Amino acid sequence: MSQHKEVKLVTTHQMLAMKQRGEKIAMLTAYDYSMAQILDGAGIDVLLVGDSASNVMAGHETTLPITLDQMIYHAQSVVRAVKRAFVVVDLPFGSYQGNSSIALQSAIRIMKESGGHGVKVEGGAEIKESISRILTAGIPVMGHLGLTPQSIYKFGTYNVRAKEEAEANKLIEDAHLLQELGCFGLVLEKIPAALAKRVAQELTIPVIGIGAGPDVDGQVLVVHDVLGITKEFQPRFLRRYAELHDVMTQAIQHYVADVKSREFPSSEEAY
Ligand SMILES: Nc1nc(=O)c2c([nH]1)NC[C@@H]1CN(c3ccc(C(=O)N[C@@H](CCC(=O)O)C(=O)O)cc3)CN21
């Protein structure tokens, strides 16, 4: 028996239990060590090393350019900080579509080289062979339906998805397929709340929403949006819990002024 205090790690089994008992799952993105340490310490259940790092960390217009090596680098940094949270890593564009052997290789690289706990992939029936193949290796897979940013050029907009009946029916079918394949959870992005509610009710696995309304099993957002670091991004589904862009700007302006005026450093800050 361990004398050490047990820090309960979040597992896929626990997430399922949370859904069953009606406890909502709190998930945010993280791309680096310092931020992951804060989020894990604050009690976040799931950290997503999102391919939104392509936008938020690297300044790209879309998520398409980020590479598997770059995702692994971000995931390694996050995993080093985590004591409790379950770490999901996005498989980037091009690393899993169309070839299930490449998909398995990509997922194995993420698990082996980063120490993450599972992977997330965008899409339904189109990528079912890839998902099945990854699952055969014992790697937990999370699905992602609705607004799938890796296929932005197929749709041309970031508008709400599955408003039409045909698209809604395809989403419901895909959601059931993902569960039957063995996915441990599913992200639904920017779809009508009523549709998300129906999917969360019909599925036994946890359904995590972003712009999918309140009647799902948990919520995910990009942490830089939540903290108000990204100022220009303000879709309706986002709630900002701080205005760090302003706080950080003021702090840095103060620092610059103090350096210029020789206010910093003082004699106490010198040797
Ligand atoms: N900072 C950030 N937050 C995210 O949530 C996020 C990323 N980046 N990058 C990857 C994807 C892209 N995502 C998106 C992108 C656009 C909308 C959206 O609703 N766009 C509105 C305009 C919103 C605005 O920019 O003010 C639209 O109508 O296009 C939603 C999710 C979610 N992901």
Ligand SMILES: CC(C)C(=O)C(=O)O
């Ligand atoms: C927005 C979430 C779900 C995501 O996939 C990402 O941050 O990459």
Ligand SMILES: [Mg+2]
């Ligand atoms: Mg993503």
